[in-house]
Amino acid sequence: MAIDATRNSELNVRIVSRRSTGKMKRYLRPVIAVAVPLAIWQLAANMGWVNSFLFPAPWAIAKALWVQAGPHGNPPYAVLYSLLHSLWRICAGVGLALVFGTLIGLAIGLTGWGRAIFRPIISIILPVPTLAWTPVLLLVFGIDDRTTITVVFIAASLQIIYNVVAGIDTLNLRVFWVARSMGASRMQIFIKAIVPGIFPYLLTGLRLGVGFAWRALIAAEMLAASSFGLGLMISNAVEYLNMDIIFGGIILIALMGCFFEYVIFGWIEMKTVKRWGVQVER
């Protein structure tokens, strides 16, 4: 989902007149926009305008996170371990989803038997909210990493399959004809015509998949994580009423989400735009 709509060309009329402030607008304004409310929140907490137990000040949140991330946390290095566990689960789930999702997507898009087998199964699974599987998976695997990883896998693979199939459906048939008439083998057609054709769609699927998977993972961890995990961290903090940890965890979850969305996929997009002409749909 794009926040910056690409269609602001019509609005250039207004922007041109203020071009001198363009740089300030791009870099400084977001910082101010985030910093000022935080400062007000801090001030309000210091002055006692808000209940600083329920809404701890940003500085207190940062301090609590820092302590919990260090050797004096309870357990030691709790925040770091939680972060790493969440990262491991999302990487494992999305990695599996990338492999199986792409294969299933290719099978549906390219082969008759794949379409016959997987299409109905996918269309049954697709409308089910991913998290509804959690209790079933808890029965199958118990409170275990496999439960959370499977939730991530389901969330991510559906997006990947969907987009790979869409990519194959929109492939230009003429590319096949050209390749075949020039004597390309099936393998060559696959590598030279199909792979580059579906690559942008695969990337879109991956991006959407990671977004969905991250949302699903946090909720799944709240319900079913065994040891560490950001979701478990904030849901455990409820029992001890550690509001600073809850807020800190939410901020970390948001930052990690931004990291996947803007940094990693921004980077992939930058790298691939030149080579493949890929413009990932946000």
Place this chain on the structure above:
Amino acid sequence: MAPILVVLLLWEWAVRAGLTGSHILPAPTAIVARGMALLSGADHHVLLVHTWRSLLRASAAFVLAVMVGVPLGFWLGRDERAYSWVRPWLALLLPLPAVAWTPIFLVTLGQGDVTIVAVCFLGAVFPVLISTIQGVRAIAPQNIWVVRSLGAGPLGVFLRVLIPASLPTLMAGFKLGFAHSWRTLVAAEMLAASSYGLGFMIFAAREYMDVRTMFVGIVLLAALGFAFEHLLFGSLEAVTVHRWYRRGQRR
């Protein structure tokens, strides 16, 4: 439809043949039978109550999200300066799963409907808000200039340009918003419901290893979500968007 039937038949056969443990994956007929039992008077129509509560919560959250998201979206879509200030917050909050807010609401509001509706609201409001902003921002200013130079006031511009032109994206946003509300609901009900609700039903059934009830819940969640997304919002889309645009073309 036929391939789905084949899958269901295969599933039924696999369970009856003992290929999958029926304590993990019950047969479709067993799920239906359990669903009928839960619907019947013997169980005090408990399934109806669960479904009704879930629907109420999801719709309340969705209506609130529309009431907040649409006016805010129109404002931010029109006001370039305000949008540039709010954008960093949208970028920060968008990838944040709504369920992550649950602990805060659990502490401040306690378990129950208010928390669930609040979480689902946060799940639904961002798709609605962002679609509205995109729809409004995509309108060419020329359209507004024309209508304005023909003598329309702010209300005229709003009614004759902004609403019709942003309607397709607005409808897409509604659809997405309800889908998010519905999907968030399951998790929120599992975490914060003290009674009733499909998510609560599924999670409570886990304690008794009652797989068939869990699958009744899963099937209902899927079916209702599908029905809302495709039948309700699909037809709403067809009625509003197509009619307005066809009328526009004829003129």
